[in-house]
Amino acid sequence: MVDWAFLAPALAAGLGVALVAGPLGTFVVWRRMAYFGDTLAHSALLGIAAASAFSLAPGLAVASVCLAIAVGLLVLQQRAGLAADTLLGILSHSALALGLIAVWLVPGARLHLEGVLFGDLLAVGAREAVTVWLVGLAVLALLAYLWRPLLSLTVDQDLARVEGIPVGPVKTVYLLTLALVIAIAMRVVGVLLITALLVIPAATARRLARSPEAMAVQASLVGMAAVALGLALAWTVDLPAGPAVVVAAAALFLLSLALPQK
């Protein structure tokens, strides 16, 4: 028997996150920012600790911390004189370690540690599902509005700048959307697995897509299929839902490898 009253909010929230993670994830893949996504996701733990310590709304606190880290990274990249992946390797794990310590120290936050790390999809309520969709639709609207400038600067930043695209502001808004999506995706798959939800559906769609727009739409569809499959798996075999969703996405990716590359 499927208890729909229990399952529906989880399914709705998962689908909402996958819908917006699709197009956002294609940019993560095109711009080779997977590690960057990891760093932002790991810094979300600090946001959780801050929210518990100062009684803030968790989503807002996480999004703010992620955005602050993202902007800090951009500045550091221009000054530190280290390769981007080295810098991200340092920051990503420092942020994770600091976050774990912060969560450990703040009494309330410690209780939710497992849910924060691995997600707690089946505990999502109706109100939370509505929030996911509101934030998700807002992010989708922003991405649609910025699609062409964002794609232009993905192809070549100098060319975009010469053609009059405000490269700095567009990049900042993109990072803002990434921070927002991490804040809502945290409940679904947890901070350790968020990047998987961004990268795996986009990589799967690459085998099918003939245009950037098609790849974005197909990434959404693949992600939503992974959420449905993962939830079904978690429900029937009694597995943790977040990891089950990521495993389902990975399975779809493996299947896509059998297709000829377009």
Next chain:
Amino acid sequence: MTALVEAQGIHLRLGGRVVLEDVSLRLEAGRIVTLIGPNGAGKTSLVRVLLGLLKPTAGRVVRKPGLRVGYVPQRLAVDATLPLTALGFLRLAGADPARCRRSLARVGVDGLADRPLAALSGGELQRALLARALLRRPELLVLDEPDQGLDLPGRRALHQLLAELRDELGCAVLLVSHDLHLVMAATDLVLCLNRHLCCSGTPDAVRADPAYGALFGLPYTHRHDHVHRLSGAVDRGSGDG
């Protein structure tokens, strides 16, 4: 004639190294200007300063307000995971498909429209980039070493095409090149750069200039009228000239 871009006394240091020193130049409509110089002479840096992509350490660049620039970079760093065709790439500039196809045809590569951008050869990509630059109806066309990777007939064809485009659009063309001989034919003004402008003038005048020979190690009689110091500074009016 009013300048489209005028650079005055440009100095540029990057990472403690002197890259450009006291460079002044004017780009005017309808003229093809070629920037030549050995590797590491600062050619690309100067182009980036003129385009506003790099801020000079000292000196100033004045661009005509609202100047439309068509830029053809040396290469693109397109990730192979981006499923973008040449036509899709042109459409990013905001033009309709028919106009994009006409632009590709104008530079002689209409057959490339549906090929993935990441699969184009160096020469094909140059043409696609040029087609995209033309969509902007540029007043200034800037090409960074467009003849790299082209064979001799390819270079000749490219320079011919640029001269035609200059006549059609009445635009200025700024060309960066290694090429010592071919470039010269279709150029109004040659600038020899080696951190500073060593010599400039019409192709014939530059060819006769000893500084030009010195720059490229050609047989010549040296009349060096300036001294390069280790710091990169140049003392004018001294030396063995």
